[in-house]
Amino acid sequence: MTAEAVRTLGLSYHEVVCDLRAAGVDDLNRIVTEAVIIMGNVDILVNNAGIIRRAPALEFTEADWDDVLQINLKAAFFLSQAAARVMVPQGKGKIINIVSMLSFQGGIIVPSYTAAKSGIVGITRALANEWAKYNININAIAPGYMATDNTAALRADAARSSSILDRIPAGRWGTPDDLKGVV
Structure with a gap:
């Protein structure tokens, strides 16, 4: 890819x-x-x-x-x-x-x-x-909580995912596009 x-x-x-x-x-x-x-x-x-x-x-x-x-x-x-x-x-x-x-x-x-x-x-x-x-x-x-293979288990656990999303100001898991321009 x-x-x-x-x-x-x-x-x-x-x-x-x-x-x-x-x-x-x-x-x-x-x-x-x-x-x-x-x-x-x-x-x-x-x-x-x-x-x-x-x-x-x-x-x-x-x-x-x-x-x-x-x-x-x-x-x-x-x-x-x-x-x-x-x-x-x-x-x-x-x-x-x-x-x-x-x-x-x-x-x-x-x-x-x-x-x-x-x-x-x-x-x-x-x-x-x-x-x-x-x-x-x-x-x-x-970069914060990103939607990757490493976080698949967290995202699949509704209670933990919800707890994490509550702490993220954007209210969603990050994506690679969120990092464009950071470096």
Whole structure:
């Protein structure tokens, strides 16, 4: 779908595929290296990959914890590091981390997701402070409650969905179109 949308605009589309669940630092470095080979440089990195696993904290498994932290936190940090190694010599760059309202509110039955997204907020602050001198701009965006696969269970639960919608000023779940122009 993304490729088709980009090509419809008359632009070229390239992708570098990597299973972030199993990716080590070398794999994450390879993603950036391949992007540089294809495009010549890296101007922007958007850390948007994320998964969520739901279970009460007393029942949460180590495997689910590790999967979520691997994709949502570790991969984002090491992709940022790899991209910054290209951006520093360029003298500029932008890294955008997608976080969550749960970064600030906590959550119910999503301990690893809350920890990972809170960690991304902290990493965003730390890297922004450290890399500003290289003209690398780093921000986190918490788009609010979005209608995605990650929120399907919440939207399907009428009581929880209603409770969430009551707290959203627009009174509806967000869509990708709501983010146009934000970055």
